[in-house]
Amino acid sequence: MISVIIPCLNEEDNLAMLLGQLIEQKDISLEILVVDGGSTDKTTLRAAEYGARVIHSRRGRGCQQNTGAAEAAGEYLLFLHADSRLEHDHQLSQSLSCIQQAAKRTAGHFKLRFETDSNEVRERLRLFEYKTQLNREGTFSGDQGLLIFTSDFRLMGGFSEKYHFLEDKEFAARFVDYGQFKTLPSTLYTSARRFEQEGLEERLILNVLIMAMFHLDSEYFFKGASEAYRDNKPDGTLNLLPLFQLTHESVFYPGVPRGLIHFFLIGRYATKNLWQLGLPFYLTRNNPDRWLSSYDRFLKPLTDNPAGYLLGTLAVLIWFYSWRFRLSLKQRFKNES
Secondary structure, eight states: EEEEEEEEESSHHHHHHEEEEEEEEOOOEEEEEEEEEEOOOSSSHHHHHOOOOOEEOSSSHHHHHHHHHHHHOEEEEOOTEEEOSSSSTTHHHEEEHHHHHHHHSSEEOOOEEESOOOOHHHHHHHHHHHHHTTTTOOOOOOGEEEEEHHHHHHHOOOOSSSSSSSSSHHHHHHHTOOOEEEEEEEEEEEOOOHHHHHHHHHHHHHHHHHHHHHHTTTTTHHHHHHHHHHOTTTTSOOOHHHHHHHHHHHHHHHHHHHHHHHHHHHHHHHTTTGTTHHHHHHTTTHHHHHHHIIIIIIHHHHHHHHHHHHHHHHHHHHHHHHHHHHHHHHHHHHHHO
């Protein structure tokens, strides 16, 4: 049996659609647990209507998912976000067979497809969709779902509850030292609403800042991120300037010498992810595997070294402060007009 764990916060509409798909799954035994973090809408009522078990928890995805896992009775756990959509009614039975046939200590995830009516958004997100099937370091996210042996999950100690999000990235970073990820044979659909509402470019840049600060494990950044994140523009798009300011403060919070070390660590992290730069070009030619093979064989040995990290650090510094200056200039002109 699979225990499906869905953390929720005010997701009545999305949840109803997902639960409707789950109860239509064939040739599989499911236990559905909806873990609510304090919804003020009809989320819990919707869950009960579809026969799901409702569990109440402190807010925070890591905490909510751990609470659900502690109550789960299944041999396997499947973590899904409320805005996820399944591809067909044998998806979970096929996924379970895939995991059962895999090596021990294997966790599964789906390929991801973003749902959007915007051709621009769809095209720009092709890179992210493709990365979800690669199983390269850093490519897993909770949007893809996570199917894992209950015993493995508990042996790993569950998700981190340090922050209200990024529990998926933290878990994946630990799991690669314990086992391996496997791409399941179906697609999971998710909404592109956040990119559409907050601005495509703005959201992509924010993701870069978040991952850099996550790599540094910067408590200073994540304590102040909620307030900076709420400072959006009137049209709902992200105001990136407060987030760039917060990132700068977070890097140099311990002092200038330590701040320079932080930038070097970010530069090293960026250098190790250079393989992502060529993907958009090769995706347009439907031959991304050629780029990845060439990168691993030729470019990685040239860049994955101290000299490469220093060049990466310089590139990060130029990118970061040029964007910060540009945003500051725009804000200044806006205030004067």
